[in-house]
Amino acid sequence: MSIKDCGHHKDKKKILLKRILAGVLIFIVIILLVILIIWAILKPSKPSFILQDATQYNFNLTSPAQLTSIFQVTIQARNSNDKIGIYYDKLNTYATYHDQQITLPTSIPPTYQDSNGMNIWSPFLQGQSVPIAPYIGSQINQEMEMGSVRLVIKMDGRVRWRVGSFISGPYRIHVNCQAFIPFGNPNSGIYVGRNAIKYQLIQGCGVSV
Incomplete structure (x- = not known):
């Protein structure tokens, strides 16, 4: 019974880790998208x-x-x-x-x-x-x-x-x-x-x- 519980906890940790990584990736993508939109609006020109x-x-x-x-x-x-x-x-x-x-x-x-x-x-x-x-x-x-x-x-x-x-x-x-x-x-x-x-x-x- 204890072995099954240990495996169950490991699965939960893996799922939690995947969710955290997915959240970080989504956050990075959103930040990059915001920067891209701002860049497109400002339309920077070279000196x-x-x-x-x-x-x-x-x-x-x-x-x-x-x-x-x-x-x-x-x-x-x-x-x-x-x-x-x-x-x-x-x-x-x-x-x-x-x-x-x-x-x-x-x-x-x-x-x-x-x-x-x-x-x-x-x-x-x-x-x-x-x-x-x-x-x-x-x-x-x-x-x-x-x-x-x-x-x-x-x-x-x-x-x-x-x-x-x-x-x-x-x-x-x-x-x-x-x-x-x-x-x-x-x-x-x-x-x-x-x-x-x-x-x-x-x-x-x-x-x-």
């Missing part, structure tokens, strides 16, 4: 970026296969969401030429951008005697003779979205800013120092999240 200007300090082919460049760029980031904030956990900024990175990445400090907020960053980008393919050096010379060099200023990092007290997981963000900079034409810029020339660009950037 927009504008490359405002670039200040040239050095841009020189030190040999046919080495490039030295030092300049500062000003980038504006705007959050157009009415009820969603953005955490920029990590952003690395660097310059490329024909898909080849020509400067070291410069990290932008982590920051929070409130709804309808705007941030402006002015990182320095530097590359000292960066090895490049010989044909790249030839193309740079040709573009400088034509009046401008086409660089791409890139930002790669991670962002999180905030809705009220809810904060999402991290998402990768990639920003590409086309920059036609007249390095070979100093008269199109403004001298802001002995060897520094600022070029106004006001160029929209492509953003993917």
Whole structure:
């Protein structure tokens, strides 16, 4: 008789455990569904970026296969969401030429951008005697003779979205800013120092999240 009672208690425990697990799963599904509905109603949009200007300090082919460049760029980031904030956990900024990175990445400090907020960053980008393919050096010379060099200023990092007290997981963000900079034409810029020339660009950037 005692053996049957023990088995009966075990069955009750199993049933109770299954009910608890089912209740937890239903609760999780409800929470996720609520978050999904709120997300669909808010319709979050990715931030927009504008490359405002670039200040040239050095841009020189030190040999046919080495490039030295030092300049500062000003980038504006705007959050157009009415009820969603953005955490920029990590952003690395660097310059490329024909898909080849020509400067070291410069990290932008982590920051929070409130709804309808705007941030402006002015990182320095530097590359000292960066090895490049010989044909790249030839193309740079040709573009400088034509009046401008086409660089791409890139930002790669991670962002999180905030809705009220809810904060999402991290998402990768990639920003590409086309920059036609007249390095070979100093008269199109403004001298802001002995060897520094600022070029106004006001160029929209492509953003993917």
